[in-house]
Amino acid sequence: MDGASSQxxxxxxxxAGNPNAGKTTLFNALTGLRHKVANYPGVTVERRSGRxxxxxxxxxxxxxxxxxxxxxxxxDEEIARDVLRGSPDSPVRPDAIVAVxxxxxxxxxxxxxxxxxxxxxxxxxxxxxxxxxEEHGHxxxxxxxxxxxxxxxxxxxxxxxxxxxxxxxxxxxxxxxAQQVPAGLTAELSGEGSEVFARYRYIxxxxxxxxxxxxxxxxxxxxxxxxxLTHKFWGLLVLLGILLLxxxxxxxxxTLPMDLLESGFGALGDGARSVLPAGIFADLxxxxxxxxxxxxxxxxxxxxxLFVFISILEDTGYMSRAAFxxxxxxxxxxxxxxxxxxxxxxxxxxxxxxxxxxxxxxRRDRLATIMIAPFMxxxxxxxxxxxxxxxxFGGQTVFGFVSLGAVIMLGMYLLGIVVAIIVAFILKQTVxxxxxxxxxxxxxxxxxxxxxxxxxxxxxxxxxxxxxxGTVILAISIILWALAYFPRSDAAAQPGSETAASTQLENxxxxxxGHAIEPVIEPLGYDWKIGVALIASFxxxxxxxxxxSILYNVGGDADETEGxxxxxxxxxxxxxxxxxxxxxxxxxxxxxxxxxQCMSTVAIVRRETNSxxxxxxxxxxxTVLAYLGAFLTYQGGRLLGFS
Amino acid sequence: xxxxxSGTVTSVDDSSRVGRRLSELGVVPGVRVSVIKHAxxxxxxxxxxxxxxxxxRKEEAAVVEIDPASTNGRS
Numbered sequence: 001m002d003g004a005s006s007q008x009x010x011x012x013x014x015x016a017g018n019p020n021a022g023k024t025t026l027f028n029a030l031t032g033l034r035h036k037v038a039n040y041p042g043v044t045v046e047r048r049s050g051r052x053x054x055x056x057x058x059x060x061x062x063x064x065x066x067x068x069x070x071x072x073x074x075x076d077e078e079i080a081r082d083v084l085r086g087s088p089d090s091p092v093r094p095d096a097i098v099a100v101x102x103x104x105x106x107x108x109x110x111x112x113x114x115x116x117x118x119x120x121x122x123x124x125x126x127x128x129x130x131x132x133x134e135e136h137g138h139x140x141x142x143x144x145x146x147x148x149x150x151x152x153x154x155x156x157x158x159x160x161x162x163x164x165x166x167x168x169x170x171x172x173x174x175x176x177x178a179q180q181v182p183a184g185l186t187a188e189l190s191g192e193g194s195e196v197f198a199r200y201r202y203i204x205x206x207x208x209x210x211x212x213x214x215x216x217x218x219x220x221x222x223x224x225x226x227x228x229l230t231h232k233f234w235g236l237l238v239l240l241g242i243l244l245l246x247x248x249x250x251x252x253x254x255t256l257p258m259d260l261l262e263s264g265f266g267a268l269g270d271g272a273r274s275v276l277p278a279g280i281f282a283d284l285x286x287x288x289x290x291x292x293x294x295x296x297x298x299x300x301x302x303x304x305x306l307f308v309f310i311s312i313l314e315d316t317g318y319m320s321r322a323a324f325x326x327x328x329x330x331x332x333x334x335x336x337x338x339x340x341x342x343x344x345x346x347x348x349x350x351x352x353x354x355x356x357x358x359x360x361x362x363r364r365d366r367l368a369t370i371m372i373a374p375f376m377x378x379x380x381x382x383x384x385x386x387x388x389x390x391x392x393f394g395g396q397t398v399f400g401f402v403s404l405g406a407v408i409m410l411g412m413y414l415l416g417i418v419v420a421i422i423v424a425f426i427l428k429q430t431v432x433x434x435x436x437x438x439x440x441x442x443x444x445x446x447x448x449x450x451x452x453x454x455x456x457x458x459x460x461x462x463x464x465x466x467x468x469x470g471t472v473i474l475a476i477s478i479i480l481w482a483l484a485y486f487p488r489s490d491a492a493a494q495p496g497s498e499t500a501a502s503t504q505l506e507n508x509x510x511x512x513x514g515h516a517i518e519p520v521i522e523p524l525g526y527d528w529k530i531g532v533a534l535i536a537s538f539x540x541x542x543x544x545x546x547x548x549s550i551l552y553n554v555g556g557d558a559d560e561t562e563g564x565x566x567x568x569x570x571x572x573x574x575x576x577x578x579x580x581x582x583x584x585x586x587x588x589x590x591x592x593x594x595x596x597q598c599m600s601t602v603a604i605v606r607r608e609t610n611s612x613x614x615x616x617x618x619x620x621x622x623t624v625l626a627y628l629g630a631f632l633t634y635q636g637g638r639l640l641g642f643s
Numbered sequence: 644x645x646x647x648x649s650g651t652v653t654s655v656d657d658s659s660r661v662g663r664r665l666s667e668l669g670v671v672p673g674v675r676v677s678v679i680k681h682a683x684x685x686x687x688x689x690x691x692x693x694x695x696x697x698x699x700r701k702e703e704a705a706v707v708e709i710d711p712a713s714t715n716g717r718s
Contacts, residue, residue: 069667073660105695108669194657196666204673204717213694222696223679232683324698328684331700337687438661438703439687440668443696 011059013052013171014083014092016116017100018109019066020317020444022128022158026100027063028452029158030167037460040091043610045079046358047091048460054168062092068108070115074361085119096171097123103133103140103155104445106211107203113149114199118181122174125153126167132445137214144210150180159450222317222445230321239322243344246309250302250348250379257301265294283485284478292477295540296600297466299349302379304462306348310341310356311457315449320441327439333421334428336360337439339369343420346376347413350601351465354608362437368427370608371618374601375420377413377593380541384592385409387545388585391565408589416593419625476539476599483510484536502553510535524591524630525584527573534591541597581643587634595626644688649677650709651716662706669693670707675716693718 015030017023031050038047045065052061064083065076072078082090084097099116101109117123125146133140146153152170156163184205188198228234269286276282313319319341327337338360346353353373360366377385389405396404428434489507505511514532521531529551537544545564552567571579596602596619605615637643644650652674656662669692670676679689679696687700 071663071667073664105693107693108695111667111669194666194671196657196663197671200666200669200671200674226680226689230680230682230689236683320698324682324687324689327698327700328682328686331686438664439698439700440661440664440703441698442668443689443698 010051010057011054011095011175012062012092013054013059014062014064014094014097014121015100016064016080016084016097016112017066018068018102018105018112020442021066021100021102021105021109023063023066023100024453025450026098026126026128026156026158027061028450028456029161029164031061033452033456033459035456035460037464039607040079043075043079045076052168055172059095059171061098062094067112069112075363076358077361084116084121086121094121095176096174097121098126098167098171099123099151100126100128101153102129103127103138104129104136106207107200110149110203110207111196111199113151114185114203117149117151117179117185120178122177122179123151124167124170124174125149125151126163127153127155128158130155131157139212141210145206148182148184148206148210150182220445222443225446226321226443229318230324235321235325239325242313242318246306246344247347249305249309251382254301254305258298261294261298261300265290265298268294280485284481287485288478288481289474291546292481292539293474295477295543295546299379300462300466302348303352303465304458306345306352307458307461308454310345310352311454312449313341314457315447315453317444317446320443323441324443331436331439333424334365334436335369335424336362336365336437337441339365342369343373343376346373346378349378349380350374350376350598351604352461354601354604355461355464357608362434364428364432364434365437367609367614368424368432370605370614371427372420372424374596374598374618374622375416375423375594377416378541378598380598381412381592383542383545385412385589387548387565387568388589390562391568391580392582392585394565408586412589412593415590415629419594419629423621423625471603480510480536480539480543483513484508501550505532505547505550523635524627525581525587525634527579529571529579530584530588534597538597539599541592544592583634583637583642586637587630590633591626591630593626594622594629596622644678644709644711646678646680648711649675649714650711651675651713652707653710653713654708656706659706661703665699665703665707668697669695670697673717675714675718676707676709 015023015027027048027050030052035048035050039045040047048063050061050063051058062083064080067077067080070081070084072081079091081087083092083094086093097116099113101113113123113125127140127142142153142155152174154163154167154170156167158164185199185202188202189195191198229238269290272286272290273282276285310319313322322340323337325337326340330337330339339357342353342356342360344353345356350373353376354370357366357369357373360369385408389408393404393408398404398407484505486509487507489504510532511528513535514528514530517531517535518526518528521534526534529548532551533544533547536547548568549564552564552571554563554567568580569578573579602615602619605618606612609615652670652672654672655666655670657666674692676690676692679691681688682698686702687698688704689696689698690704691697
């Protein structure tokens with residue numbers, strides 16, 4: 001179609017190129033920060049697009065996933081390939097393609113170009129990294145490069161904003177023209193032998209005539225940095241330091257905004273209580289909707305901080321170094337080095353971690369990584385660990401100076417890691433059995449992170465989290481609220497009474513369920529109250545704390561941990577023996593390490609795997625593991641004489 | 644190949660998936676490859692070719708044949 005002259009629809013321009021060629025930076029510079037992010041139909045590949053003011057008619061610019069060639073090996077690459085080839089089933093029909101080419105890495109970048117120009121859609125090359133190219137003393141004849149590929153070539157510097165209008169003019173100029181293939185390339189390809197070698201022969205000839213490289217390959221900046229950052233010893237030490245910094249940020253800097261959000265939702269609930277007429281509707285809105293959704297959104301500061309760190313580490317080029325450092329360890333359990341980061345992110349929250357597995361090309365590798373991500377102790381487990389430790393291990397030390405609580409906390413983190421390793425190993429030997437996929441990965445030069453790229457990444461990811469998790473959590477919150485709210489008992493009719501809430505909860509469906517599962521969970525050391533709390537916390541782990549608060553009549557506020565802790569210590573069974581022992585506490589923590597108690601994660605896994613099979617499998621096997629783990633802890637502990 | 648050594652690619656078995664991918668990344672006959680370093684646990688290996696750095700496992704590098712005596716390959 002002749003997009004430029006059409007008044008009805010704006011033309012579509014696809015942005016393609018190798019990973020690390022500066023594609024995202026250019027996309028952000030051309031479209032500003034307003035992006036539309038959706039998934040391509042039927043798959044979980046992200047479709048990012050924005051409006052690019054192109055002369056008088058704005059175009060829709062679609063950022064395709066980065067790729068090295070049109071021989072796709074991953075879901076992302078398949079989409080990009082279909083668009084660039086103009087396949088009949090392509091989800092996007094571009095009127096022109098802007099191909100980003102990194103001038104400092106010309107030959108490999110041009111390989112993709114030789115493939116793209118064989119299809120009809122007209123191509124314009126945006127030549128990036130020219131500042132670095134010239135700094136290195138290289139010289140390029142842009143005219144000759146353009147003639148050799150039958151494609152306009154425009155040098156751009158997205159960070160400084162130069163070349164943008166020239167690029168727009170060039171793109172407007174190619175609309176409606178069919179892309180031609182240079183005769184020299186056709187001739188090379190008609191010969192015998194490898195097609196790939198033929199393309200590189202053509203590129204090599206072109207580059208030798210169009211570019212004069214400064215042959216002093218200077219001791220490059222990135223290699224000097226890497227002499228420390230990928231050093232056998234220092235590299236690992238720096239990686240450890242970076243992880244410490246990230247966790248420090250997530251667990252301490254995020255506290256203030258989290259507290260603010262929490263009190264904000266509390267105030268919102270109080271406000272609603274004073275405005276709405278008392279009754280079932282007010283209870284639904286306040287205790288179901290506001291408390292439920294608020295309980296998840298409280299984690300947003302941590303998730304945003306995590307996305308900021310991931311984006312910065314990606315944008316600087318450090319991420320591939322981390323994969324390089326740790327691939328050997330990861331490949332021993334059958335995973336790719338790239339699985340490391342998603343797993344580390346899952347220590348804050350499995351949701352960004354699972355979303356970050358998109359960079360793993362091999363489907364089976366990606367699934368195995370997703371399946372074990374929830375074993376990493378996320379921040380929603382912390383309130384549970386904190387409560388148990390405050391109640392049963394507070395103030396105790398080992399070796400006189402190390403707090404016992406800290407040791408137990410570390411133990412829970414390690415338990416998750418060890419189980420994850422074993423499960424990954426088993427999965428890769430059985431249901432996800434496949435030959436080890438290749439590692440091959442570019443180590444791009446280090447770059448200053450771009451503020452705009454980081455900001456746009458964080459906005460998009462955080463928005464997805466709020467939308468995807470928010471909807472599911474809302475539904476589950478209402479269901480759980482109803483389970484605890486109905487049927488109404490007489491006690492609830494006297495709201496002044498101290499024990500009204502707990503009596504109501506005991507007689508509700510949730511309470512009856514707790515009693516019903518008591519025989520099943522008794523061997524784990526749990527009574528019906530813990531049963532109710534377990535059922536409630538299948539939506540989100542930290543709900544355990546607020547549910548126990550209601551059951552023990554200590555109020556639902558988070559700052560009443562000490563009150564709840566002493567209530568737990570003093571709780572007695574009918575025969576006068578304590579309900580909670582240190583062994584119960586450990587058994588419960590083990591259960592929380594291993595169980596899949598997070599509806600948001602289930603929803604995200606559903607989205608990322610595009611089926612219910614994997615999330616249901618995940619819930620099932622993790623629940624079995626959690627039961628076995630808690631059973632072995634409690635019964636084993638008793639055999640060993642602990643109580 | 645130890646760190647610091649280099650040579651020119653003489654052949655790549657591009658009938659395998661790994662070989663095909665490597666050749667698409669520029670590991671083709673006539674290109675000069677130099678080994679920069681090995682990762683902490685001995686694998687993967689970082690190499691430099693065509694003015695960029697590539698990491699790959701030793702096992703994957705096995706499909707590539709290199710003539711260490713030839714130092715005049717394209718870089």
